[in-house]
Amino acid sequence: MKTNTFSPPRHQVRQEFLTKKLFYLRDLKKRTYGFLLFFVPLVSWWFMVSPVLAYPDFQAFIKKNSGRSVDCAFCHANSNGPEGNGPGQIGSLTPEEFDRLNFARGAFDPGRNVNSPILNAFGNRVIRELGKKKFIEIKNHPADLAKALDPKVDLDGDGIPDVQEFLDGTHPLKNTDGDPGRLFLANFLKNHTQILLLLFATLFTLYGLNNLLRGFARFFEAEDGEGGR
Amino acid sequence: MTKLKGNDFIEKVRTEIDQRLPLDMLNLGDLMAHKEVPKHRMSWAYYLGGFTLFFFIVQVVTGLMLLFYYKPTVSEAHASVEYITHQVSAGALVRNMHTWASSLMILSILIHLITTFAMKAFEKPRELTWVTGVALLLITFTFGFTGYLLPWNQIAVNATKIGLQTIEQVGHYLPGDLATWPRHLREIIQGEASVGQSTLSRFYAIHVVVLPFLIFGLLGVHLLVVQLHGMSKGVDEPAKGQEKFFPFFILKDFSAWGIAFLALFLFALCLPFESFFPYPLFEPYDALGSTPEGIKPEWYFFFMYYPLELLPFWLVMLGVNGAMVVLLFAPWIFKGSSRKTLRFLAVLAALYLFVMTVFGDKIYHLVKGVGG
Numbered sequence: 001m002k003t004n005t006f007s008p009p010r011h012q013v014r015q016e017f018l019t020k021k022l023f024y025l026r027d028l029k030k031r032t033y034g035f036l037l038f039f040v041p042l043v044s045w046w047f048m049v050s051p052v053l054a055y056p057d058f059q060a061f062i063k064k065n066s067g068r069s070v071d072c073a074f075c076h077a078n079s080n081g082p083e084g085n086g087p088g089q090i091g092s093l094t095p096e097e098f099d100r101l102n103f104a105r106g107a108f109d110p111g112r113n114v115n116s117p118i119l120n121a122f123g124n125r126v127i128r129e130l131g132k133k134k135f136i137e138i139k140n141h142p143a144d145l146a147k148a149l150d151p152k153v154d155l156d157g158d159g160i161p162d163v164q165e166f167l168d169g170t171h172p173l174k175n176t177d178g179d180p181g182r183l184f185l186a187n188f189l190k191n192h193t194q195i196l197l198l199l200f201a202t203l204f205t206l207y208g209l210n211n212l213l214r215g216f217a218r219f220f221e222a223e224d225g226e227g228g229r
Numbered sequence: 230m231t232k233l234k235g236n237d238f239i240e241k242v243r244t245e246i247d248q249r250l251p252l253d254m255l256n257l258g259d260l261m262a263h264k265e266v267p268k269h270r271m272s273w274a275y276y277l278g279g280f281t282l283f284f285f286i287v288q289v290v291t292g293l294m295l296l297f298y299y300k301p302t303v304s305e306a307h308a309s310v311e312y313i314t315h316q317v318s319a320g321a322l323v324r325n326m327h328t329w330a331s332s333l334m335i336l337s338i339l340i341h342l343i344t345t346f347a348m349k350a351f352e353k354p355r356e357l358t359w360v361t362g363v364a365l366l367l368i369t370f371t372f373g374f375t376g377y378l379l380p381w382n383q384i385a386v387n388a389t390k391i392g393l394q395t396i397e398q399v400g401h402y403l404p405g406d407l408a409t410w411p412r413h414l415r416e417i418i419q420g421e422a423s424v425g426q427s428t429l430s431r432f433y434a435i436h437v438v439v440l441p442f443l444i445f446g447l448l449g450v451h452l453l454v455v456q457l458h459g460m461s462k463g464v465d466e467p468a469k470g471q472e473k474f475f476p477f478f479i480l481k482d483f484s485a486w487g488i489a490f491l492a493l494f495l496f497a498l499c500l501p502f503e504s505f506f507p508y509p510l511f512e513p514y515d516a517l518g519s520t521p522e523g524i525k526p527e528w529y530f531f532f533m534y535y536p537l538e539l540l541p542f543w544l545v546m547l548g549v550n551g552a553m554v555v556l557l558f559a560p561w562i563f564k565g566s567s568r569k570t571l572r573f574l575a576v577l578a579a580l581y582l583f584v585m586t587v588f589g590d591k592i593y594h595l596v597k598g599v600g601g
Contacts, residue, residue, distance in 0.1 A: 069522040070507065071521065079512055080515075170508065177511075180505055195494075213475070
């Protein structure tokens with residue numbers, strides 16, 4: 001028995017397939033737009049209201065490694081961290097600063113010209129040099145930050161590289177803060193001419209004073225002698 | 230009869246005063262020509278008073294320089310100190326010299342006091358020299374306490390709060406109406422409910438006007454009596470010889486000042502005092518922010534601070550006040566004591582100060598760790 005089957009011509013099948021695909025693609029496009037229209041504001045809103053992490057893992061590492069206590073101002077613009085309404089905190093940012101903040105948040109690769117308003121120069125340097133992706137990877141091994149950064153850069157110009165300051169628990173942007181031994185040596189080498197000049201000035205002053213006082217003493221002795229006669 | 234007794238008493242008082250303050254001997258030419266310094270194994274101690282005077286002169290000069298830029302208001306004090314450190318030409322150097330010299334002045338005054346005690350240099354007729362010296366030590370400590378607040382940073386304000394609370398706490402151990410006196414004293418010093426603008430203004434006035442007046446007056450008396458009585462014998466055995474004060478001793482004294490100046494300059498130029506502390510302690514004081522870790526008074530109060538953290542308050546206060554009374558009346562309390570006994574006591578006191586200052590923190594953690 002023969003089965004009566006209707007098979008449409010090949011070109012018709014192809015046409016139907018393409019039409020379906022087109023509809024599917026149009027639908028996908030709609031769904032994507034819908035997704036974007038719904039989720040982009042949601043994600044943006046979440047970014048705006050969610051607590052901004054100040055990565056306390058680094059703070060804990062610095063304290064453990066150096067014995068010195070540090071605060072959020074090590075990397076952030078405000079010593080109380082990024083949350084709040086104070087200067088350098090989320091609550092006080094202008095729209096332009098928000099743009100810079102969001103740009104920094106999306107800087108996953110190194111080399112982006114990051115200038116986040118909630119970070120200080122050192123914090124921005126870290127994100128610029130490593131990128132957000134590597135920075136988040138390092139978070140679980142904070143000691144690796146010292147290996148990942150350029151060992152020569154010294155933002156405060158105190159003679160101690162930022163990497164060393166990170167390990168010592170001293171501020172990389174304050175030139176009066178540094179390991180006392182290292183700071184003494186660096187400043188001594190930087191100011192050796194002034195020190196040498198002062199040494200000579202003191203020696204010459206003492207030499208002059210010595211002669212002056214001996215001269216006075218002779219004068220008094222001579223006067224005593226005359227008085228005695 | 231009574232009249233005669235009265236005259237005798239007045240005569241006796243006059244003789245006692247004349248012995249201690251022989252103003253008739255005040256002759257600069259005579260002092261320069263005849264004053265001598267004994268030579269013996271403790272001769273080095275004669276330079277300590279000079280060191281203290283040198284650091285005081287540095288304090289006056291650098292303090293005047295800082296006065297040109299410092300602004301004593303809670304909103305500007307910290308910023309003005311930052312301005313001095315980072316913007317003013319040689320500002321960091323001058324500020325560091327002021328900070329280092331304050332510590333070195335206290336260090337030299339403490340060693341001077343201990344060696345003077347060990348040498349029994351307070352013996353009659355030098356009681357006035359001793360008493361003015363002790364008063365100068367107290368004034369210097371007050372200089373340190375009031376000056377600590379002026380930069381208006383976290384450690385300054387919080388440490389001052391603790392210091393003022395300690396004064397009030399004394400009242401809990403006093404009887405009757407006396408119990409309220411320490412609170413009144415604290416209120417007078419503080420000037421308002423908490424450490425604020427009034428406190429800063431008062432500390433500033435005390436630091437730059439009141440204390441300098443007092444110290445200049447007392448230092449004048451102290452130096453005058455030192456010159457009138459000359460150098461004390463210092464040791465029991467006979468001196469190896471005598472050295473003329475002018476010009477030989479004074480030349481050595483000036484040379485020592487030269488070395489001290491070089492050392493001070495080197496430290497001030499190369500080693501900011503702040504580098505010994507974590508940086509959050511030097512951030513501007515924030516009444517609403519969290520208090521950073523490691524709030525402590527200056528190192529020269531550690532001898533009192535760590536015992537206060539470890540022992541009952543009344544016990545430490547009793548000890549400190551008792552020690553102050555003994556120190557002030559030392560010429561009369563230790564009148565009959567031998568130099569050997571005094572040396573032993575001086576070594577004990579020096580050891581206590583050294584251990585508490587250098588190892589106080591370790592002892593505190595050790596005791597608290599064991600206790601916890």
